[in-house]
Amino acid sequence: MNTCAFQGILLQKSLRYTQERRAITEFVIEISPLREGDPKENLKAIYWGENGEKAHNSLQTGDQLILQDQLRINKVTHKTGNEEYVEQQASVIVEKINRIQHAS
Numbered sequence: 558m559n560t561c562a563f564q565g566i567l568l569q570k571s572l573r574y575t576q577e578r579r580a581i582t583e584f585v586i587e588i589s590p591l592r593e594g595d596p597k598e599n600l601k602a603i604y605w606g607e608n609g610e611k612a613h614n615s616l617q618t619g620d621q622l623i624l625q626d627q628l629r630i631n632k633v634t635h636k637t638g639n640e641e642y643v644e645q646q647a648s649v650i651v652e653k654i655n656r657i658q659h660a661s
Contacts, residue, residue, distance in 0.1 A: 566607035572613040604651035619660025625653040
């Protein structure tokens, strides 16, 4: 089973709807590194449906969160002039969000 959990700070959020009116909430969270001196990482998180819509309406930028989710690796093709390269981008499909601290 593909499950994981991430703790981070909410940086951005957006809400949109499919043609069938199903909510899609996208978050960007900042994750602290495991080793001191390493840079922080940003991770894209996607939360579908009514729970995603509720999370969008209740969470604020700066909230500290724990996301329980499934990790996905997507391949994105980029073109620069005549050259093409494939980038792998990680994102998570959220199953549950716990706010552990409100933004100050």
